[in-house]
Amino acid sequence: MPETPSLLPGIAIIGGGPAGLMAAEVARAAGVEVDLFEGKGSVGRKFLIAGKGGLNLTHAEPRPVFDQRYRERSADVAGWLDDFDGDALREWARGLGVDTYVGSSDRVFPMDRKAAPLLRGWVRRLREQGVRFHVHHRWIGWEPGEARGSSTPVPLRFDTPDGLVQFKAPATVLALGGASWPQLGSDGAWAPLLSRRDVDVAPLQPSNCGFDIDWSEHFASRHAGAPVKPVVAHWSDGTGWHALQGECVATATGIEGSLVYALSAPLREAIERDGQTTLWLDIAPGRDLARLQRDLARPRGGRSASEHLRRQTGLTGVKAALLHEVLGRGGLDDPARVAGTIKRLPLVLRRPRPVAEAISSAGGVRLEAMDDALMLRALPGVFAAGEMLDWEAPTGGYLLTACFASGRRAGLGAVEWLRGYGAD
Numbered sequence: 001m002p003e004t005p006s007l008l009p010g011i012a013i014i015g016g017g018p019a020g021l022m023a024a025e026v027a028r029a030a031g032v033e034v035d036l037f038e039g040k041g042s043v044g045r046k047f048l049i050a051g052k053g054g055l056n057l058t059h060a061e062p063r064p065v066f067d068q069r070y071r072e073r074s075a076d077v078a079g080w081l082d083d084f085d086g087d088a089l090r091e092w093a094r095g096l097g098v099d100t101y102v103g104s105s106d107r108v109f110p111m112d113r114k115a116a117p118l119l120r121g122w123v124r125r126l127r128e129q130g131v132r133f134h135v136h137h138r139w140i141g142w143e144p145g146e147a148r149g150s151s152t153p154v155p156l157r158f159d160t161p162d163g164l165v166q167f168k169a170p171a172t173v174l175a176l177g178g179a180s181w182p183q184l185g186s187d188g189a190w191a192p193l194l195s196r197r198d199v200d201v202a203p204l205q206p207s208n209c210g211f212d213i214d215w216s217e218h219f220a221s222r223h224a225g226a227p228v229k230p231v232v233a234h235w236s237d238g239t240g241w242h243a244l245q246g247e248c249v250a251t252a253t254g255i256e257g258s259l260v261y262a263l264s265a266p267l268r269e270a271i272e273r274d275g276q277t278t279l280w281l282d283i284a285p286g287r288d289l290a291r292l293q294r295d296l297a298r299p300r301g302g303r304s305a306s307e308h309l310r311r312q313t314g315l316t317g318v319k320a321a322l323l324h325e326v327l328g329r330g331g332l333d334d335p336a337r338v339a340g341t342i343k344r345l346p347l348v349l350r351r352p353r354p355v356a357e358a359i360s361s362a363g364g365v366r367l368e369a370m371d372d373a374l375m376l377r378a379l380p381g382v383f384a385a386g387e388m389l390d391w392e393a394p395t396g397g398y399l400l401t402a403c404f405a406s407g408r409r410a411g412l413g414a415v416e417w418l419r420g421y422g423a424d
Contacts, residue, residue, distance in 0.1 A: 005143075005155040005166035009033040011414045012156060012169035014139045016043025017186075019386025019403045020175030021122060023411030024131045027173075030415045034131045035169070037158060038185070039138035044119045045184040046177065050359075050400075051115025057093060058086035059397035060106040069398045071265065073391040076367050080405035086397065089404055096121045107397055136161055139176070141193040153381065170421045171381050171414040175407060178361030178387040179204040188361070190388065198378040200369040206358035207392040208399075209264050210256025211271075211279075211349040219325045224252040226318035232282040233259055234344065237266040238273075245285060250318055255279075255347065261359060262394045268352050268362075281345045283319045289343050296335035305332035313342065360399055362392040373413025374406060381417055385410035 010033030013020045021043065024034045036043070050056075059066065063085065067078040084092075090100045090108060098118045099111045110118060127133070143155040143166065153168040177186025188204045195201050229247030236242070246259030260267075263279070270277035284292065292313060300308035309332055310316050315323070323338065324331070326345055332338055355361050365384050369377055374389075376382045385406040393399050 005168045007153075008035050008167050008169040010035070010169070011171045011173060011411075011418060012037065012167060013173045013175060013411075014156070015175035015177060015185075015386070016040075016133070016135075017175060017177055017386060017403065018044070018047055018400060019407030019410070020173065021126065022404050022407030023173045023175060023383075023385060023414065024126055025122075025129075026408050026411040027415050028126065028129045028131055030412070032415050032418055035134060035167070036126075036131055037134045037137040037139060037156075039136070040185045041135050043123060043133065043135070044115075046181055046186060047119060047400075048115050049181070049184060051113075054113040055110055055115040055118070056107045056395070056397045056400070057100060057110065058089045058108045058401045060086065060102045060108055066398070069393050069396075070391055070402065071393075073367065077391055077393075077402050077405070079372070080402065080409050084405040084408045086401050089401055092404075093118060096125065105396075134158075137165070139190070140164075142197070171418045172383065173407075173410050173414050174382065174384040174388065175386045175410070176388050178364060179355045180206070180358040180361045182356050186361075186387065188355075191364075194365065194376075199376050200366045202363040202366050202390045204355055204361050204363040205268065206352045206355040207264055207268070207362040208261040208359035208395050209268075209355075209357065210251060210260060210353045211254045211264075211267060212351045212353065213254035213347055214350055215250075215252075215254070216325060219250075219321055220252045223250045223318045223321050226250050227257070228255075228281070228283070228318055228322070230285055231259070232285045233263060234280040234282065235263060235266065235270075235277075237270070250322075254349070254353070256353070258395065264352065264358075264394075265362065265392060267349055271349060271351060276351075277349050279347045279349055281322075281347060282343050283322065283345055284313060284315065284342050287313070287342075289339055292339035292342055293336055296339050308332075309338070315342070359395060360387060360392065362390075364388045364390045366390045371413075373416065374410040375413055375417065381414075381421065383410040383414050383417075 011027050013024050013036040016038035024036050027034050067074045070077040100108050102108055137158040137160050140157050140159050153170050155166040155168050158165050176190045179188030191201050227249050232243055232245045234243050248255050248257035248259045267277055295312040374383050386403045
């Protein structure tokens with residue numbers, strides 16, 4: 001049997017990512033005692049991995065354009081950003097001795113592009129400020145059968161190397177992440193725990209993810225991992241046609257990369273609606289259709305169709321292979337058809353890759369199930385923040401910015417709740 005629940009003096013924060021750490025920071029700055037629980041052996045693991053190739057902390061895009069990156073949740077997230085936006089995040093990092101710069105794509109990075117120094121400095125400062133860290137404490141829900149919505153805190157239950165332990169806290173902030181990269185702790189196991197407590201949770205889905213195309217074995221075996229650049233993607237979201245230039249990568253099962261990630265939300269929704277969707281690629285964005293038609297119509301003499309394609313268009317490697325994959329055997333013999341396909345190469349996307357492989361996840365606690373302070377309406381005194389909430393954004397610093405901002409909002413909300421709780 002677990003021991004009698006220990007009563008915590010202040011706020012319990014569950015989850016040691018940016019949202020949880022920010023909630024801890026603002027609560028401690030307000031003079032509130034903070035105990036932070038993390039299922040893994042250290043905090044910030046996904047934060048560190050996300051910064052492995054260069055920590056993209058935020059984006060220099062001006063508001064309100066910045067806000068629009070959160071799509072249908074733009075108005076909600078804008079409220080969080082009013083209190084803590086990208087500029088505030090850069091200033092906060094400077095307070096930790098980490099200066100930032102704006103890259104060529106307006107993405108904001110630390111000067112050394114590393115996540116580890118920032119995280120180490122942050123955790124060290126939180127410890128010095130009195131935040132108590134409890135690692136290897138995996139949250140498994142509340143004590144069964146306890147009354148909901150009462151003024152008495154419901155015991156929080158944790159699985160630890162020493163067995164089951166329980167704590168009571170007058171206010172709790174959940175910052176448990178989404179369902180991407182479960183090996184780092186964000187496995188979405190919290191979703192049924194909240195649903196059983198009458199919290200409205202939207203299904204967790206992949207975001208900033210790749211898609212399956214079901215290549216032929218010939219293409220997959222020879223071109224998996226090959227970058228496809230530059231290209232211009234064309235897609236329809238039901239309201240009109242859109243275009244975006246970038247680059248992507250062929251995989252063994254389909255396609256991924258920064259360009260695809262940027263379109264993952266509308267592509268995923270189209271698949272949900274229609275069963276599949278088509279992404280059209282212009283694989284020669286520097287040449288117009290008329291020029292391609294003229295060049296390809298030139299006599300090829302004794303050259304093969306592939307050699308003629310290379311000489312007249314410069315397309316080789318994976319781009320030429322994509323044409324073969326789409327047009328099939330003998331498809332390069334029709335110059336007009338080849339030219340049209342180069343400018344609008346159709347890729348039929350069958351399904352998104354599993355959420356565990358995605359950079360982030362969509363879905364989560366619906367914002368309608370929370371008040372403005374990010375407290376769960378069904379669970380008074382329980383707040384939530386970060387990627388476990390029902391919003392999504394493209395990569396580019398938008399994900400981290402909203403995690404920081406929502407963590408701050410939830411942490412301050414918990415402080416105010418705690419003050420009211422003490423008054424009662």
